[in-house]
Amino acid sequence: MNLQNIINEIEKVDPEVYDRVDTRRQAMQRFATLGKTLALAALPTALGGLLNKAYGQNNAAIVDVLNFALKLEYLEAEFYTRGVAAAGLIPAGAATGAMTTIRDHENAHVQFLRMAIANLGGTAIARPNFDFSAGGGSGTGPLGNNTFTSYPVFLAVAQTFEDTGVRAYKGQAPNLISNNDVLTAALNIHSVEARHASHIRQMRRANNMLVTGTVKPWITLNQSNIDTGNSGLNSAIQASYNGEELTTQATVNIVTASINADRASEAFDEPLTMAQVVTIVTPFFAP
Structure with a gap:
């Protein structure tokens, strides 16, 4: 041999x-x-x-990333499931159709991630408990019971979840680069989350409540375009958008005489680290 x-x-x-x-x-x-x-x-x-040392350890690291993604997908799937089921929350017709479709997408993401983790020899985390008041389990967070009783609040939370998800997947992509199949699937989810975010932003623009500035299908600078009237809650939401104002990519400053900072920032999404995402979403989980 x-x-x-x-x-x-x-x-x-x-x-x-x-x-x-x-x-x-x-x-x-x-x-x-x-x-x-x-x-x-x-x-x-x-x-x-x-x-086994070379690839077994690598699989373990990938499983950790997929379980991180799974926790986010559990959150989104539960959010849309409850939202669609809440009587009188979402207007009938196109709005309900869109949210039902997004709900089904998020549940499909959950199923895929659980299967992918099992195929890598890992154990998928169990579905956690949630607190959609953003109270960390107290049920008395700043959103109160408005998440599933106020359509503008529901849309604002949906936009924040989706924009956060897009940046979260981008942040973890380099950690999946050793497994092409998993990386490709994760990027497929990433692009669908971006479509969700764009559609929800346009729904918010049509609803025109809890809005500040001009809501576009994409992020401009670090603007959330959300104003809840609660400075503390606005600050928490802002964490999902900080860093999006960058106008330099790979050491290249994109701002020129014909491209201003708004357009330069809109042309690229920025990643969030795992730690940043955990800080953002932790209030929505209960022990």
């Missing part, structure tokens, strides 16, 4: 295999030591151990 040939073939498929095990030099030393000290019959088992 030519161990080096095996590793060379693996490297053709995954050029980062050495980095997954250790540094290239350390990995080569390990492989050389294996070839000298192990009996031929034992080599497959030993090689399997090294590759």
Whole structure:
């Protein structure tokens, strides 16, 4: 058995295999030591151990990201499920049709993520408890009982959830780059969340309540275009939009004589870190 040939073939498929095990030099030393000290019959088992280190740990990190995404999708799915079921909340016709479709999309995301986690050998987190008053389980948060009784509040929360979700998926994409199938699926979800956000923004513009400035299908600078009349709540919402005002991408300043800061910021979405997202959504979960 030519161990080096095996590793060379693996490297053709995954050029980062050495980095997954250790540094290239350390990995080569390990492989050389294996070839000298192990009996031929034992080599497959030993090689399997090294590759498990390379890919098993990687799967664990991906599962962590998918469980993070799953928690967000649980939140959105429950939000739209309750909203669609709330009598008299959403106007009949196109509005109800749109929210029903978004509800179904979010539930499909939940099902996919649970299956993807299982396929990677992980355990999906259980559906958590929720507090849509944004009270962290107290039920007496700043939204009170308005989330599912006031259509403008419902739309404002929906926009914030969707805009946050878009940035959350973007923030985690680099952590999925080692698994093309999972990365592709996550980016597919990311783009659908962006479509949700755009549609809900246009619904808010038509409703024209709790609105400040001009609501567009996209984010301008770091503007939420939401004014609840509660400064503390407005500040909490703003956390989902801070950082979107950037006008430099990959060291290139996009602002020119023909492109102002508004347009430059609108042309790109910015990521949120996992820690930032956790801070934003934690009030909506109950112990």
